[in-house]
Amino acid sequence: MPEDFEVNPWDVKGKVDYDKLIERFGTQRITRDLKERFESVVGELHPMLRREVFFSHRDLDLILNDYVSGKGFFLYTGRGPSKEMHIGHLIPFIFTKWLQDKFRVNLYIEVTDDEKFMQKNELDLEETRKWAYSNIQDIAAVGFDPDRTFIFTDIEYVRNMYPLAVRVAKKLTFSEVRATFGFTESTNVGMLFYPSLQIVPTMFERRRCLIPAGIDQDPYWRLQRDIAESLGFYKVAAIHSKFMPPLTGTEGKMSASQPETAIYLTDDPKTVRLKVNRYAFSGGQPTVELHRKLGGNPEIDVPFQWLYYFFEPNDQVITAIERDYRSGKLLTGELKEILIEKINEFLERHRERKEASKDMIEVYMRRGKLATVMWETVHGLSV
């Protein structure tokens, strides 16, 4: 039976059935009970949790236990820098910042310049490193806690990670990484080794690690959970997001290499307007008359999905939009206009913050409190 969709760390194809994906990956749904517990511990629920953008997890309950008991935990997420970032890339970082603010915990952000260079034939190392630093400026703009955040690229920080990476690598065979990632005999040996380096940061502290990231990254965490305890570390916990749909429809995910599918963080207001008006897949009817009569379908309407996913956090407002769109009161053009304004507002603020946070890169990467400790720490060497 052919697969109707495919999700791996490098590709998303087809219309993802997230219930099936939970089963396929062996993760847990974030239940109503767990959400209530989360809310009781934190005091509120982020809209992305309420709306099940973050919908699946591993050991999130244990993270809450460790937080409540005072053991604590830490956060880890990352970015593969092969291109400029689009809005879909930034969203997990915004959610991660919210988690950091609420729990006041350390956060490690791995920028995988090695991986992207080795994965993409057309990419040279200089270009990858340029994107790494460009992406880090966008990530820094999110405004993490400067005392509790360490941003690093693999190529620079490998010096402190390699001893632990070889301990991890010794426990992973070709068969295992092939089965987990769909590698083949033609995969280069750098990509075969690389999962070790993505696993290492889950072991930066002797506490549980929580990873907020797209569910496509879960295969790494599955491997980590197989070997972590044998190395004296905790199995990693994760909280998985769905993919923000591409502008062009609800299949696959936004792709930085297909400009019409995504809004880049550098897109100016005119470009945003043009992209949304021209490419955003609509669930509305072909004519105003028909739309007024039959109404639109928010389930397949990308502008509505984007508002729901991220751009309209107010539940009452989004409910009203959904109702009016479904009834035909709100036209496709009007819905798109709401999104265009939200996006442009967001991008303007992002660029202001990016400009204002230029000096923070040095803090996150080198001079900050956590960064300083991390450069003094060699992981995986007991002597």
Added chain:
Amino acid sequence: MPEDFEVNPWDVKGKVDYDKLIERFGTQRITRDLKERFESVVGELHPMLRREVFFSHRDLDLILNDYVSGKGFFLYTGRGPSKEMHIGHLIPFIFTKWLQDKFRVNLYIEVTDDEKFMQKNELDLEETRKWAYSNIQDIAAVGFDPDRTFIFTDIEYVRNMYPLAVRVAKKLTFSEVRATFGFTESTNVGMLFYPSLQIVPTMFERRRCLIPAGIDQDPYWRLQRDIAESLGFYKVAAIHSKFMPPLTGTEGKMSASQPETAIYLTDDPKTVRLKVNRYAFSGGQPTVELHRKLGGNPEIDVPFQWLYYFFEPNDQVITAIERDYRSGKLLTGELKEILIEKINEFLERHRERKEASKDMIEVYMRRGKLATVMWETVHGLSV
């Protein structure tokens, strides 16, 4: 047809047919002409070249061209630190020192603590690192040029090698390393990546690199030669040695894990005497009477082979020993006695030099002229 012998970087089995091995590996014999050329350039021939202990090569002629033309070249060799060193381990370093003295060139010595840890199930990382430093003391005792020698372990120096290592790794697939090294699907991903790190030092300079090492290491150089030019470096040159036979017979090679096959650098005179007398495989006759009558067979006699291979560099003396042994004039016990004295003399001098060179480790690894430059150099990053 079953293989009658096997040679790979981790194992030597059976009686090696070196002519066949040259064919199998696709290397070149060191011909009489090439030896004459070498002698005319250098002024003399090391006994290990005269006696074809170093018997095979790749591009040694081009190395001589580059030396003569003033382009120059550099030397690179290494050590996998899983155990204490035996005499067989030290011999390539002694030959390498001779090359360095004659050509006055830079020498890089890679101590592969990562590889040994990942290769050997039973070895933990702390133990491997301990052996690395213990082995480096023995290597330093050989007395390399402190301005022109850099000794490093992978785990420490990976910080400067990783960008070039990922460039190399991107060009090597699983199929290729499997075919080259006999890896399997159960090989861990660290070992699959590791060849990249053994290849990197061949690209430390934009000159030709000459590697003096056992021919078992040649598979790495074959891979290097496939990809070096596409990365803007020279194909590596190599000069290959035979394996010093184990004490116990002329098959396989000395093994640090089988004490009866090898003389360790720490063996005291009594132990040396006992090992040679008890274990050294003899080509002599079962009784003195028969020996006087039929004579011994130097081809299979390990004490004679050791003298020829290394311990008796004087050609007239070794010829006399061979003649007397073959004729029956020299008895097995007498031949062993000659070897015992030579070994003990060598070990005593080695231990004196080791004691005297303790402070040199810091020079070779950190503070020396070449070492200082190397710690300031990141390989493979043009920016």
